[in-house]
Amino acid sequence: MSSILEKSLAIIELLADHPVGMAVSTIATRTDQPISGVHRTLQELARLGYVRQVQAQGHYVLTIRMPAMGLGFLSRAGITDVAQPILDALAVRSKELIRLSVVDDDKLIWVAVAQGAMHGLRYDPGQEQGVVVHLASTSAGKAWLSTMSDEEALARISAQGLVRDAEGTGQHAPRSLTELLGRLAEARKQGYAVAVDSYLAGMAAMAVPVRYRRTGPVLGCLSIAGPAVRMTAQQMAELAPDLRDAASELGEAAAGSKYFEANIRSFQAGE
Incomplete structure (x- = not known):
């Protein structure tokens, strides 16, 4: 430095x-x-x-000054106003943890959450808002990477690192670029990305990209996460339509957020 x-x-x-x-x-x-x-x-x-x-x-x-500035920015930018009702509704339907991450320059950052599991075993980290998403080990990261070419995805992984160096990382996190590319191909094929026992041991998650009006630029990713014993492959397949619908709703509502509006203008200017 x-x-x-x-x-x-x-x-x-x-x-x-x-x-x-x-x-x-x-x-x-x-x-x-x-x-x-x-x-x-x-x-x-x-x-x-x-x-x-x-x-x-x-x-x-x-x-508290720095966190207060961050919360104030999210409020004034309209991100939570636009997103929270949609996240809350999906949390009620899925009965699991819902997280929204947004694209910020070359990073993906968790910004909003809604908890749908009211009792029993549940995944509830509570400290991820404002955290940069680790791309290779999370469903949100892989959902974002799946919207890119393999070359661009590998460049972003190279910049951030393939392996997440943190306590509690699951044993099934990708350990090679070949393995990661295979999971991205699978995400493109089935329409959503999956991370099981990857970002955190015992946790499973699925995610889809949030695009402006369905086919526009990627604004972020929406995910559902919960204990792996409950978030099975069958459960994910059943939740996929609700997840896609919520992501589409967010994409339609994005113009109501000053933050998303600025990102959309920036993308359109670069076309």
């Missing part, structure tokens, strides 16, 4: 994944920065109101 801004954002992104805070030395190690530089950056971020120090442990944590 070279610029001060890049180093500062690396610290903010790391703290966003650790809400209980981290020590200066740990932050320095995880971001590959000198302790003295990290300390100066944290002091400046604290002065600006983006982090604070927990005196008991000496750890630094994000303040």
Whole structure:
């Protein structure tokens, strides 16, 4: 990392994944920065109101300012206004977890969620909004990749990494590019992408791309996720029509969101 801004954002992104805070030395190690530089950056971020120090442990944590800015942006951009009723309705029909991810430049980011499983075994991560989607191991990532040529998909995987380096990753996550390309071909054929025991052990999910008015640019992906023991291949096949209908509804309603509208204009300008 070279610029001060890049180093500062690396610290903010790391703290966003650790809400209980981290020590200066740990932050320095995880971001590959000198302790003295990290300390100066944290002091400046604290002065600006983006982090604070927990005196008991000496750890630094994000303040609510950054999350509040993100939530305010989502609200003003109209993403949740447009999407939430559709997600809620699909959650009721599927009785599973519904997630919407949106395309943001060269990334796919989870932004909205609705939980349909009210009791019993359920998948409910609770901390994925704002997280960049790992493309190779998730159904949403594979749904997005399936809309591209194999060459473009491989370029995005090369930039992000094939293997998700995180605790809890399922044993059936793709381990080779050949395996991944095979799963993308399967997703194109059946009309939805699947990830079973992949992103997280014991979890299964299915996803479809959300296109502006069915045939327009890809705006994001819509997924259904739940425990693998319940989200079987048969269950996914039965849920597929509802998932596609909800994605189509989102694509039709997208013009009501300032964020989606800007993405649509950008795509049309590049045609």
